[in-house]
Amino acid sequence: MIEVLEPLAQLPGVLLVALVSHDGVPVAVPGAPASGNDENLAFGDTEALAALSAGWLNELSESLGLLSCDSPRRVVLRAARGTLLLLRTSGAVLLVVLEAGLGPDELWLPMEGSVARIQRILRGMGEASADAGPPSALPREPETQRTSLSLESGGEEPSGK
Amino acid sequence: MKLVRKILSHSRVRQAKRRLAADPSPMSYAALGRELAWEGKTDEALRVCGEGLQAFPGNPELARLLDRTRRANRESRLGELKRELREAPRPAVYREMCEVLLESDQLMRAEECALEWLANTDDAEAVLMHAQVCVQRFLVDRGREAGRRALEILDESIRAMERDPRPWTMRMELSSRIGAWAEARHCAGRLLELSPGDPSLEGRYRTFSSLAEGAPCIDQALREVERTGRLADDEQQQQETRRETRQHDVRPKLKEMAAEDGVNAVVYLRGSTALVQGLRGATAERSARAIRRIVRTGRSTARRLGLGQVSAVQLEGSFGSIAVVTGETDAGAMWCAGKISRARERMLMNLAGVEAETGEVEA
Numbered sequence: 046m047i048e049v050l051e052p053l054a055q056l057p058g059v060l061l062v063a064l065v066s067h068d069g070v071p072v073a074v075p076g077a078p079a080s081g082n083d084e085n086l087a088f089g090d091t092e093a094l095a096a097l098s099a100g101w102l103n104e105l106s107e108s109l110g111l112l113s114c115d116s117p118r119r120v121v122l123r124a125a126r127g128t129l130l131l132l133r134t135s136g137a138v139l140l141v142v143l144e145a146g147l148g149p150d151e152l153w154l155p156m157e158g159s160v161a162r163i164q165r166i167l168r169g170m171g172e173a174s175a176d177a178g179p180p181s182a183l184p185r186e187p188e189t190q191r192t193s194l195s196l197e198s199g200g201e202e203p204s205g206k
Numbered sequence: 207m208k209l210v211r212k213i214l215s216h217s218r219v220r221q222a223k224r225r226l227a228a229d230p231s232p233m234s235y236a237a238l239g240r241e242l243a244w245e246g247k248t249d250e251a252l253r254v255c256g257e258g259l260q261a262f263p264g265n266p267e268l269a270r271l272l273d274r275t276r277r278a279n280r281e282s283r284l285g286e287l288k289r290e291l292r293e294a295p296r297p298a299v300y301r302e303m304c305e306v307l308l309e310s311d312q313l314m315r316a317e318e319c320a321l322e323w324l325a326n327t328d329d330a331e332a333v334l335m336h337a338q339v340c341v342q343r344f345l346v347d348r349g350r351e352a353g354r355r356a357l358e359i360l361d362e363s364i365r366a367m368e369r370d371p372r373p374w375t376m377r378m379e380l381s382s383r384i385g386a387w388a389e390a391r392h393c394a395g396r397l398l399e400l401s402p403g404d405p406s407l408e409g410r411y412r413t414f415s416s417l418a419e420g421a422p423c424i425d426q427a428l429r430e431v432e433r434t435g436r437l438a439d440d441e442q443q444q445q446e447t448r449r450e451t452r453q454h455d456v457r458p459k460l461k462e463m464a465a466e467d468g469v470n471a472v473v474y475l476r477g478s479t480a481l482v483q484g485l486r487g488a489t490a491e492r493s494a495r496a497i498r499r500i501v502r503t504g505r506s507t508a509r510r511l512g513l514g515q516v517s518a519v520q521l522e523g524s525f526g527s528i529a530v531v532t533g534e535t536d537a538g539a540m541w542c543a544g545k546i547s548r549a550r551e552r553m554l555m556n557l558a559g560v561e562a563e564t565g566e567v568e569a
Contacts, residue, residue, distance in 0.1 A: 094511060101507040105521060108503070111496040112541070114525035121521075122504055125346065125514030142513075 049162045050074040053141065053155055060127060061142040063095055064163065071095035076142075098140050102131055121149050134160045219245060232258060232265040239271050248279045280310050297329055304335045313343045330366035334373055337363045341380055348435050349509040353428040356380065371400045382414065384431050385438030387421035390414045435505045435515070440535075456481060456557065463553055468543040470526070473497045474557060476536035484541075497539040500530055520546065533558040 046064055051074055054062040059076035066072075073091040106116040120131040128143040130152060139160055141152060222238040235258030242251035255272035259265060287303045300323035307316035316339045324332035340356035357380070363373040378393035391414035398407050422430060431437060456474050463472045464483035471484035471493055480494035504519040519530040522545070529546040530539040531554040538557030540550060 097507055097510050101503055104503045105500060108496045108499040109521070109523075109525065109528075111492045111499075112525070115523055117521035117523040117525075117528075119520075119522040121519065122508060122513070122516060123518040123520075124508040124516045127513045129508075129511065129513060 046072045046163065046166070047074055049159050049166065053159050056152070056155065058144045058147040059141060059152075060144060061091070061094075061140075063091060063140045065095040065099055065138045065140055067136045069096055069099055071140075094142075095140065098129065098131060099138060102133065102138060119153065130156065132156050132160060134164065137163070139163075216245070230261065232262045232268055235261070236267045236271050239268070239275065243271075243275050243278065248275055248282070251275045252279070277310070280306055284310075295326055297323065297327060297331060300327075301331065301335060304339065308339065308342060311346075313339060313346065317343070330363070330370075333359065333363045333366045334370075334376075337373060337376060341376060344380070345383070345437070347509055347512060347514050348431050348437070349512065350428045350432040351510075352512075353380075353384065353431065357424065369400065371397050374400070378410075381424065381427075382410075383437045383439055384424070384427040385422060386424045386427040387414050387417040389424050391418050432509055433506060435509065457483075459553075459557055463540060463550075463557070466542075466550070468526075469550075470541045470543065472541075472557075473539040474536065475501065475539070493541070497528075497530060497537070500528070500539075501532055501537045504530070505532070518551075529554055531555050531558040 050062045050064060050072065053059065054074040054076040056076070061073060061075055063071045063073035069092075071091050071094070073095075102116075102120065105120065109115070109117065116133065118133050120129075120133075122129040122131075124145070126145050128145070128147060128149060130141040130143065130149050132139040132141075132153075139156055141156060143149065143152065219238070219241045222234070222241045226234040226238050235254060239251045239254045239258070242248075242254060252272065252275050255268050255275060258268045259272065262268065284303070284306055287299055287306065290299045291303065300319060304316050304319050304323070307313075307319060317336065320332055320336040320339055323329065324336060337356065337359040340352070340359045344352040344356045357377070360373055360377045360380070364377070367373060374393050374397050378390050378397065381387075381390035381393060391411060394407055394411040394414055398404065398411060401407065421427075427438075460472050460474055460481055460483040463469060469484060471482060471490075473483075473494055474481040475494070475498055480498065482490040482494050485493050500519055500521070501516075505516050508514065508516045516532050518532065521528045526541065526543040527546045528539060528541045529551060530537055531551070536558055538554045540546065540554055542550070
């Protein structure tokens, strides 16, 4: 995951990039701020940052529930010493902290790109594990489905069937 | 080449002076200030800007130029101080460096400088400066952890300079600002032991004594400040500001914003009052509660994350966009379909911070 987050962390003004899974585990990459301003934030405890952000996102969802609205997909929190961006995806939240005064407009596109790459990686991992076969304690369903699919798509019946 | 540039610049300054004499307008003041700053005469530029602001109070261009020139001055002084520190580090230079950094709101750098000073000299003054930076940081962030840290460093400073009233004074000010009156009274008592009979201290001791009964302890007071984002003396300051400023009626602005295409609702919050435009009845009430909750949780999250005071929160999703802009004591919010445009963001910024008159609730 880190190699997906690193290009985002290299963008000017980005102080921190983290991917927080639904169970609150963060994968964090510190950024390299380009402004030369030493007044940077020190995010020593990334786990606390991830937990606080995830908690806030839940609170926002509850607040929006009062308006009968779904959970927000993008969240921006502009503050005196930095800007927090949260992008919600299936099962994870991509979190970026920007230097104070920088707008999020230019960041959304690379963030969406990173999310798409992460999802591709996760899909690939899922398929690979499906090909390798599930642990023996679980039933082996996919093989039967694949056989029935090949039968439906026409062609001859597989041997041994 | 430098000589040619200097001659040209000098002639431009002369021209700007002539223009100012002929037409003493804010533009002419600003033009002369810019030329002087360009020539490197920042002190003179500051004087011209000050004079211009006296003649045209509140002129935004002159105020901006004054601010920029001051910043440039500080930056150049910081450069000189850095050189001094490299060549001959000594307490006076460290102190000035920390003070300039504090003035420029560069708290992290100020703290680093104070720590470097402490590491190099083990000076009690360095501990006091570190405490001052930490107190300043707490007053900006208003987070519980920052407050605790400031108090810890202040305790260190008190231990390092037992007979010095400054750390006790700092602790008293901090305690009174967060509303920990019993602690403030204790500090005033210690200060009276150091300078007995001081009439202003005696007055403060009496005030703190009258407030101390039932007042929260330091930890409770810090928790309350983190929760609400308000210091004990904020209300008093706001009342003074309110007396000074004209009260605005925010409703025409709300109506104008709600009438825009694609806008579902516009909400203005101040204190426990909410003005909602665009929605009616129970839905309006729920939307006000939702916005208030977004503002409250956003403020406390930013403080806990060490991001300082929140200026805006923006949410996007299948519901469209909700933008909230927060002022010192109030907040404005807009819920609309699609994205929030820059123009609408600006309208919200004008809405929040107007300290509007919210005599009645409109739902």
